[in-house]
Amino acid sequence: xxxxxxLAGVTIVVAIAWIVALPASSSLQPIPFNHAKHVGAACxxxxxxxxxxxxxxxxxxxxxxxxxxxxxAGVAQPRWDAMAKTGHIDWVKLTRLPDHVMFSHRRHVVxxxxxxxxxxxxxxxxxxxxxxxxARLQMKTCVSCHQQEAAxxxxxxxxR
Ligand code: HEC
Ligand code: HEC
Ligand code: HEC
Ligand code: HEC
Ligand code: HEC
Numbered sequence: 001x002x003x004x005x006x007l008a009g010v011t012i013v014v015a016i017a018w019i020v021a022l023p024a025s026s027s028l029q030p031i032p033f034n035h036a037k038h039v040g041a042a043c044x045x046x047x048x049x050x051x052x053x054x055x056x057x058x059x060x061x062x063x064x065x066x067x068x069x070x071x072x073a074g075v076a077q078p079r080w081d082a083m084a085k086t087g088h089i090d091w092v093k094l095t096r097l098p099d100h101v102m103f104s105h106r107r108h109v110v111x112x113x114x115x116x117x118x119x120x121x122x123x124x125x126x127x128x129x130x131x132x133x134x135a136r137l138q139m140k141t142c143v144s145c146h147q148q149e150a151a152x153x154x155x156x157x158x159x160r
Pocket of ligand 1: 031032033034037038041046059060061063064065066067068072073074075
């Protein structure tokens with residue numbers, strides 16, 4: 001019985017430690033990126049596909065080194081040099097739709113002339129990478145805007 005209680009105690013301590021540790025490590029992103037410090041740059045500078053293709057895309061090092069020849073604040077110089085060498089930063093895409101849904105940024109941003117904020121909330125002003133998508137896009141979010149904007153509500157327009 002005592003063994004069982006001890007085990008339960010350990011489990012609780014581990015669980016609390018995990019919860020306490022969670023906020024600090026909750027960002028999945030490799031670099032403490034800060035959108036607010038980059039407000040002067042156009043969104044499309046870093047999300048290059050947004051006006052041309054379906055995907056907005058996340059930026060690679062070649063974009064960063066135009067302004068950060070040396071490591072930006074919060075990133076160790078050897079790590080930055082290593083990333084610059086591979087040219088790659090492993091950003092994690094957080095906003096994602098299931099495979100059966102079709103979505104095009106170009107369609108919404110160029111033809112629909114919608115502001116990023118109408119779907120992504122205030123991420124453009126964030127001071128640290130969010131732990132989860134800043135705004136959750138459900139079918140009803142898509143459909144209610146399509147109703148307002150008189151865009152297609154056909155199942156086949158959004159689903160393959
Ligand atoms: C158009 C120029 C420009 C580009 C491109 C750019 N940055 Fe920056 N970045 C800045 C400026 C300006 C600052 C603010 C400098 C300061 O506060 O000392 C900054 C600050 C930062 C900081 C420090 C944030 C903080 O909290 O202090 C990080 C990290 C950073 N940039 C990462 C990146 C990454 C990663 C990329 C590529 C995806 C990138 N930057 C692309 C101009 C740029
Ligand atoms: C009508 C809604 C909508 C608008 C407007 C919109 N997005 Fe998105 N965005 C999405 C959806 C939905 C996804 C996920 C797409 C997927 O998984 O196929 C996404 C994904 C992204 C991603 C993740 C990377 C990628 O390629 O999927 C980035 C970055 C992004 N959007 C940036 C932007 C920027 C910048 C703007 C404004 C210029 C913008 N978005 C406007 C709905 C929108
Ligand atoms: C200097 C480069 C840079 C600029 C400029 C920039 N972003 Fe980003 N963006 C990033 C990076 C790096 C990430 C991934 C880390 C993070 O979320 O902070 C990101 C992530 C995002 C995401 C989350 C994608 C997902 O998977 O959910 C959205 C949405 C987004 N940016 C929108 C915007 C909008 C809107 C603007 C303009 C107001 C903008 N970004 C300007 C570099 C940039
Ligand atoms: C804030 C408003 C808004 C939201 C949210 C939105 N859309 Fe749209 N969507 C539009 C508008 C406006 C158009 C018409 C653009 C044009 O002029 O072609 C459109 C067009 C489309 C089209 C092309 C339809 C056709 O006629 O073939 C598809 C597919 C689509 N959206 C999918 C989605 C999906 C999937 C989501 C949710 C993840 C979504 N949209 C969220 C406003 C929105
Ligand atoms: C404007 C775009 C749009 C239209 C129109 C649309 N859907 Fe969807 N649908 C979505 C998106 C986005 C998702 C994924 C939502 C999520 O993951 O929360 C989805 C998810 C679904 C799912 C899966 C639900 C689940 O729980 O996984 C079904 C089934 C579905 N839609 C059926 C339909 C049918 C039937 C119609 C026509 C009456 C329709 N959809 C019209 C965008 C749309």
